[in-house]
Amino acid sequence: MRIDAALAWAVAELHEGESPAVDAKVLLSHVLDKPQVYLFTWPDKTLSVDAISQYKTLVAKRAQGIPVAYLTGSRDFWTLRLATSPHTLIPRPDTEVLVEQTLSCIASAEFALEVEDNKLAICDLGTGTGAIALALASELPTANITGVDLLHEAVQLATSNAALNSITNAQFKQSSWFDNLANEKFHVIVSNPPYIEISSPFLQQGDVRFEPASALTSGADGLDDIKHIIALAPAHLLEGGLLAFEHGFDQAKAVGDLLNAHGFVNVCTEKDYGGNDRVTYGYLPTTR
Structure with a gap:
């Protein structure tokens, strides 16, 4: 043939x-x-x-129906080639919007933090394959990136993906959101958390049928984990720090309202490549 x-x-x-x-x-x-x-x-x-x-x-x-990324064992994301595993979500192009917007925010006037020697401290919550953390690490070589995930298998995968892409300024540890981060504080916290409603018919379609439900669903409205992160993030952000999420196409207002309710300022939403609301972020106010 x-x-x-x-x-x-x-x-x-x-x-x-x-x-x-x-x-x-x-x-x-x-x-x-x-x-x-x-x-x-x-x-x-x-x-x-x-x-x-x-x-x-x-x-x-x-x-x-088995996803191509699971069959080949890899997926390209940003400028990286990442190994994939059924233990983690498959990196998707729309998540690159979160990387792009985070980089844009760091370079913006609203990000008024004084960072010594450009040594930004960035945390990626629910890192999975390490896609977001490693993309940021590749673009910000002087930054210190920490990625956390509940699953030991995900931590191992992200660590191996760092080595695969010769990235040395990212480390990964096992943690349920902030639980194992003790008193650590960051200039930036990013997350692509579970955000699908537990009863969503979307869960029975396409590749997501084979992806781990724990990385997809988050309560009746899909916002349980986002609510949890927003409530605890101020204790782990430096003043003026950035908190940015990927979320569902119809969740921008809810996420923005939650950020505002917890005191975040300059809250804004950006669209994905399909024109859907996809990334919402805000800044922890300064007291100066």
Whole structure:
């Protein structure tokens, strides 16, 4: 079977999925250990029997709904290649908006903190694969990034992803939100916490069917964990510090109201690449 024929076959097999052509290319690139451009450069290349067998197995699993990132064991995020695991959420492009906005806030006039030698202290709550923490660490090499996660497996994965990307200014520890952070304080706290309603029909659709429910759902309105973080964050933020969340497309007002109710100022919401409200942030006021 040639490469072009294999891709055509896979697209037909995956026609009921959301992105059959993309999935077909990603899986074949993975099997061949080649970049996708190779598939277009050598469409008439004949695949080995072993490659065909591996490809058919992966396509069959994808047709059952298993996420591509779990089948290949990796996902690109920001400028990084991250290993993935069924213990953690799969990094998604919209989460890059949280990284972008955090970097923008740090560079803005509202972020009035005096930071010695640019040694920002940043905490990523619920770090999962380490995607947000490592993206920030890669852009802020003088900063000290701490990522925490409830699961030991996630901490191990994020730590290995740091090594995989040669990032040395990020560390990871096991903690249920702030529980194991003692009296640590940060200039910035970011989080992509669980924010889906526990009864949401979205949980029965697409890739999320295979992702850990504990990383997706948060009470009847999806806001239990966000409420918890906002209530405790002031004790772990330096004056003038930034607290930023990714949240559901219809939760911006609720998250903004919670931030305002707990004394945060300059609260603002930014949209994702699809035009949906996705990131809301605010600053801990200064007493000076």
